[in-house]
Amino acid sequence: MDSLSDTIWDVVICGTGLQQSLLALALSRSGKNILHIDPNEYYGGPEAAFSLQEAESWVATLSDPTNQNNAGNGGVFRAASITKPEATSPALKFSRSYSLALSPQLIHSRSELLAQLVSSRAHRQIDFLAVGAFFIFKAPEDLDHKAVLTRIPSTREDVFLSKAIPVKAKRGLMKFLKFVVDYDSEPQTEAWQPHADAPLTEFLRKEFTMEAELQTYIVTLTLSLDGRISTRDGLAIIHRHLSSMGVFGPGFTAIYPKWGGISEIAQVACRACAVGGAVYMLGTGIKSMQTGYSAEMELELELTNGVTVKTRRLVQTDEPASEKVVVSRLVSIIDSPLNSLFAAVVEGAQKPAVAVIAFPSGSLKTSAGKTWEFPVYVFAHSSDTGECPVGQSILYLTTPSITGSKEVLEQAVQSFLDAVSGEQVPHGVYQLYYEHLGGPAGSRTEGQVFKFPAASPSLSFNDSTLKVVREAWKEVLNEAATGADYMAFPDREGAVYDEEMYD
Template sequence: MLDSDSYDTVILGTGLAQSIAAAALAKAGKSVLHLDPNEYYGGAQASLTLDEFATWAAERSEQPTDADDEYTSAQHSRYESASTTPLGSLAPDRRRYALSLFPSLMASRGTLVGTLIASDVSKYVGFRLLDSVSLWDDAKGAAARVPGSKEDVFKDKSVSLPDKRRLMKALLFAAGEFEEDEVLKGHEEEPLLAFLTRSFGLSQRLAEALTYAVAHASSPDEPALPSLIRARRYIRSIGRYGPRAFLVGQYGGAGEVAQGFCRACAVFGGTYILGPDAVPSDITVANDNASVSLKIPGHPRTITATHLVCSPDFLPASLKPESIGTKTTAYTVAVVATRPPVLAPANAAEEGEEEEEGDDTAVLVFPPTDTTPLVRALVMGEGTGSCPQGQWVVYLWAETGDVKSLQPFLGKVAPEGVSWQASYVEHAAQAKPAASEETGASPLVILEPYAGPHLLTEGLDWEAAQGERAFTAVAGDDEHGFFEKAEDEDDEEDGDDE
């Protein structure tokens, strides 16, 4: 039973955005009640053990029934075709795996990094550098590392000297202030792949490398300007913590980060309820829009709050924005546990240099063809805390709605076969805030789930920005919490990447 019936803010779900908002609001002196129907933290960004993942998939493989609450029905409609194989020989180690529902990387110069440092939540979580980004070559049946910096280009013996000059020119252009450059003017909407080959004389292979593995574009038709803006941030991220642009979260990544913010919220007085008793049975908004009330099992009285922060999944149909229900993006995701995957070999060491160790973390990109979609694979080894020694976790996903579309790529990444596999299709529909929320008149703060094609590189920063938006909607524009500090954070205050 709760100690109070009234709170400044009730937050439903412990996803990353909700958890960031909860920590910021609690630190600002707001009373926070944080609820989640799951027995674990993280919501849609949770990190799960093998048996938890199997349970999660089984629940979402069933069709909703009339007896299901609206939250459960929303979860059923968001995910489909979820399945897992038996644990088999991995059963004894099932709790030594940390599998993410939100496999993603964190750019070293990004929104979430600043928020982690400024909030001091960085002391609760761990990260390591991504070891490599590689591009698959079907003709050779192998992967090759993609040079993303001057040092990488210099060391790459597979690129000729003339191509190195062209590549360096393109990388320097992408790292600079190109918005008003004559090279780009009039070509902002031209596909990046075509722009790179035309403007810098890059070969198809090098242009693909920059398009898919530096700018992390989602298709050959993605416009040049937004792709170059992403590429600039990633290139400028190199050197902040080491020779790579991205950080990989330990123990599943996003779920562990969300739990860190929940811990910070609890330190500042936030109240938590996890499990079935946290699912509200009724949510109503006062006629004057001054408060929201909800009933939760196990508490005899109605809870009231000045604001309610949640994703659309938690809302009854009468309170959902009109846009909810439109399936804007479908992702097919496969998660596998495997023996050593196929990764690109390290660049050969120069005389006097030490040989590079094999990769523990990597991104492998399969460019699109006339018959196959663009597929990305994120590889996580034992050094990330995701799996036991001798195993790797590989996430593959593509922007399709067909679970069979990833099967051919499993054989390329894991030619020795997989020890365990899960797959599902996720439908992401981006919410449009209600008009009353935009004017500040509504007590509902509806978070927008990420629905873009750049989940790997942009998803975590999107969640951080949503957390900040929720904080501002509740606390007002005059309150900045730890977000204002995050914007002005100096590199000298950065934490370790290990």
């Protein structure tokens, strides 16, 4: 501990969420003195993945009003609870058979994150899995029919083969898909820019005479949390979705890291920085900070373990914006593999481990009988993700958090299971519920302190996160950042690797 106090650290990074961990990866070959701490006893922060026992400890921590570490996940979680139906709980396996992701996110194949993981050589330690089909839940027309899941076509071939879309509607959808491919060039920009801030649904209706059901298909592909995405943002996301199709193989447009999603990337990034000489301390936060006590303008930090350290720069997470974005999340372990969801979309495609199901706005009701005005998204994960035992699966559900959201998510689980059931209806054997708050849009600097925005509850990874990480990297390196390669590292001398994942 004396050596910690004796060292003048170039940077202290507090938190091991994705942003902090990517910064650690970017600095891993810099030769800087790096102290990386986390008040939690685990890696990942708001992107962590938990065993069942860890989930129970986490819920207890959030529920304890005397606990000083309730902001250990960036202060973005609240109202957590666990439910285990007594009749089915014996189906649960041992605790570490599960890895429940707090913030599951899809990564589109064209994401800059993947390019940086490759150029930094970090991708070699991550197993990526295919995200398969996107489905729309359709409620039964009457008591004689069953609810169904309809796959959303996202290529021209899919549109031609779809039996769920009328011929006339197919023409409109084909026209839109062709438009999106070059949406950001003339003359397409002239068509959408007057509608840039209007809802995407309005643009689809006016410019493509698209009916409401087909609009729902398009909006679902954006994974918009409230279904009210703007034309500008919606077109950008749809373009990314379509241009990502087939990049790493036929039939899928996004990937998901095995063993807990984004948390796996965070841990790999931290390991790379540790190999580069950084010092790591879990279960250690910052108790107090003193500024300007020396001519060098170093910071003096008193850590929660009683040690005082000096640093030239501190990087930490900002507090979440008060009530800016709040979503309700429910994680449900299912006693069935749900095999019908994880079939390859096209011949020769990789078997997917994730499927996306959307309950469109208005398709569910609250316990009081009020129509739910927001979409509910379900990420179904097979045991291939490493997040549950063989023979089971996990559902991750998300919707905006207002009165009745928990009951709506529970209703969505049952409606989904009824739709996919065969001779036997699958059951939920474990349920983790919590609310996730959003953060400010950007970073900010206060003297020697750089603050990341709180983690976003978005369902797909947004590359804007990477811009903030690079800002922090420049702050830490200062003049040394000029002309330096960012996230581009040669192989470490003497290291032996398997064959490249990407050619």
